[in-house]
Amino acid sequence: MKILGIGNAIVDVICKVDDQYLINNQLIKSTMKLVDEIEFKKLLSSLKIEQTISGGSVANSIVGLSQLGNDVGFIGKVNDDNLGQKYEEGLTKEKVQYFYNKKKEISPTGTCLILITPDAERTMVTFLGIAGKISPSDINEKAIQESKMIFLEGYLWDEGEPKSAFDKAMSMSNTKAMSLSDQFCVDRHKSDFLDLVKNKLDITFANEQEIRSLINAKNFEEVIEFGKQLGKLLIITRGEKGSIAVKNQEITECKSKPNLKIVDLTGAGDLFAAGFLHGLINNSSTRECLEKGTAMSSKIIQKIGARLD
Secondary structure (H helix, E strand, C coil), rough: CEEECCCCCEEEEEEEEHHHHHHHCCCCCCEEEECCHHHHHHCCCCCCEEEEEEEEEEHHHHHHHHHHCCCCEEECCHHHHHHHHHHHHHHHCCCEEEECCCCCCCCCCEEEEEECCCCCCCCEEEEEEEHHHHCCCHHHHHHHHHCCEEEEECCCCCCCCHHHHHHHHHHHHHCCCCCCHHHHHHHCHHHHHHHHHHCCCEEEEEEEHHHHHCCCCCCCHHHHHHHHHHCEEEEECCCCHHHEEECCCCCEEEEECCCCCCCCCCCCCHHHHHHHHHHCCEEEEEEHHHHHHHHHHHHHCCCCCCCCC
């Protein structure tokens, strides 16, 4: 197995809303808010569901890697309920090996309400449910040992136990990659994330806002300087400004694709990571990796949801 993803197993519920809906419900556009089950159901009650899929940031990337022909797996915790069964079916249908034996639990399977505004931005409201309760005992040691790389998400740090699972997985893997996930997630765990990026990860994915927040950079030049000093692979997406990879003194840039009809930005970062990692594990150059990531993200933002057909 080439890559094993470990992340929050979340069922994505996609709905279209206007900006006023966000204002009325005190939601900040383009961020992720954690809520309890009661608030989640209240927000969902007035909305029309466009699509329901097996989601979660890393899971989206892993499915993208599978669609590109790679042998991949995923660890994420679901309940043995209706949504949990659908989640597992959704992954196995995409030829992703699912390394978690679900059982009946008190907490339900996690869900994420993805709210898409007319400008194609996505705002997420997440009820983690059992996804946020992944523990070290849920980590399949054999799967990690048989994978060449693990890919993790920053969102795992939003609950206590997942941090222990995260640490166990990292201690057993040779190559460790992670997405910083969300600017607010970075703000919640800044010192821990900075330690991870500097001392424990081999590969870090971030968008410009996330990395600037992490290192308190006043401008992008400071981000580049941080990347040069880091000595690890740092990949930064910049929206219309394209993407950039930094390792030691080597800086590689890639332009974004122009004139796209953007419908939904939900899976842009996830599919970019899938494309980049696909190139990396198949011995492509850094430029080719960036180009593959750009191609994947360009496709996904022109449709609803985070799954390519």
